Amino acid sequence: MPKAERGTPKDIANRQKAKGLQKLRWYCQMCEKQCRDENGFKCHIMSESHQRQLLLCAQNPNQFQDKFSKTFLDDFLYLLKRRWGTKRVWNNTVYNEYIMDRDHIHMNATKWLTLSEFTEWLGKEGYAECDYQDGKGWFLAYIDRDPQTLARKKEIEKMMRKQDREEDEQNFKIDMLIKEGKMKEAREEAYLKEQRNRMEAQGDTFIAPVAKKCKFGEEKKTTQIASIEIKSNQKLKVLAKPVRWVQVGAVVKVKSNSIAEFHKQKGFVKEVNGFRAVVQHLKLPKMKVQFHEDDLETVIPQVGREVVIMKGDLAKKTGVLKEIRQKEFCVLVEVKLTEDETTEAFFKFDEVSKKHEKKKKVEELAKIVPIESVINS
Incomplete structure (x- = not known):
């Protein structure tokens, strides 16, 4: 029967019938031809063109099967990557969207017999992360190994680590400023206590300095000054006079x-x-x-050894090291104000140093332990 001319009612009817997906058993993958019914498929099998394709396939069947399998795999992974990315999805959902393309490669032409077998193979080869859920079936998530994607992930991770490090450094600086203020207050109290004891010993009256009170509305200014001090801390250190x-x-x-x-x-x-x-x-x-x-x-010596205060109001004073705080970069020292009075204060690592202890002479040791008893033992 001759083919209907284009534009005729018969041609339009045939085109409407050919729209969409047809039955898989009436599709010839070798010729890439879809038949509408069993009679058409039978006529196609008996045609000369189909016989030529069968002869070509008989010469090297593995070549055609590998070609169809590779095309099916590439198209399936491309759809999985572009449509769902690295999200977990049901394998049947991906396959239903894949076969919506009329010219897709059918699975019966590949080396995989079922969709479950194909999904397991993807998991073994490392193309996707696959897991089986009772009652629902196989789920898969694409593993993106694109060099550009991996490089972008590394850059994002590097940027996040940098932000976390900057936040930690800023928080650490703020904590150190707070601790410096507390340490300064402790040193000032120790200094005032020493001055009061000295003046009382001399018989004079000690007048403690009165702290200035902030007027109403000046709290905002003080907070602004504190923030400026934190930001320009390095500049202030450069402008400070060397001590x-x-x-x-x-x-x-x-x-x-x-x-x-x-x-x-x-x-x-x-x-x-x-x-x-x-x-x-x-x-x-x-x-x-x-x-x-x-x-x-x-x-910095061991705990219990004597140290010398190098900076601050208590400079040249000596004390005993009580505690070392590595994370805070400071030490707790029991400072000797007088022969009878002591106070505890925190100092930075660069504000105290070990005190030199002179070696005892042999004569002094001999008074404690007789040399003859040492030799006899």
Whole structure:
């Protein structure tokens, strides 16, 4: 029967019947032809063109099957990636949307017999994360291994880590400013207590300084000043006048590498001349070298050892180390105000240093423990 001319009622009827999906058993994958009924499919099988395609397939059947399987896999994964991304979805939902394309590759032409088998294969090969749910079936989620996507994820993670680090640093700076204020108040109280005891010992009356009260409406200004101080903390440190911190009798560590014998070695301050200090080597007592205080750093001893206060109102005072707080970069020291009075205060690591203890002479040791008894033992 000849084919109907285009535009005729018969041609229009045939086109309307051919719209949408037809039955799978009347589809020829080799010829990519969809028949509407069993009679049409039978006529197609008996046609010369179909016989030629069968002869080509018989020569190398695996080549055609691999080609159809690869095309089916690429189209299925492309739809899964673009439509759902990395979300978890039911495999039947993806397949129903995939077969909506009239020219799609049918699964009976691939090496997979069922959709469940194809889903399991995707999970084994690492294309998707697959899991089985009782009563519903297989679910899958696409694993995106695109280099651009991975690079973008790394950039996002790096940016998030940077933001978290900046927030932690800002919170740490605020905490340190608060602790500095508390430490300053404690030192001021200790200083005032020392002044009061000294004046009472001399018979004078001590008048404590009165703190200035803020007027109504000035609280806002103080908060603004505090915020400006936090933001311009580094600038204030640069503009601040240098203060000499090296004290005689303190143990210090040499950072300068100008002299090999002193590099990263400990010594104690023998003499101070302005911002320079004469340091005597602990292991080589005959070596004495003058260093600038910028080339020196403090030494924190063990808990229970004596320390020297290097900065602040209690400078040159001695005390006993009570506690070391590594996370807060400060130490708790029991400061000796007088022979009978002591107070506790927090200091930064660069505000205290170990006190040099002179070695006891052999004669003094002999008074405590007789040398003859040591030799006999």
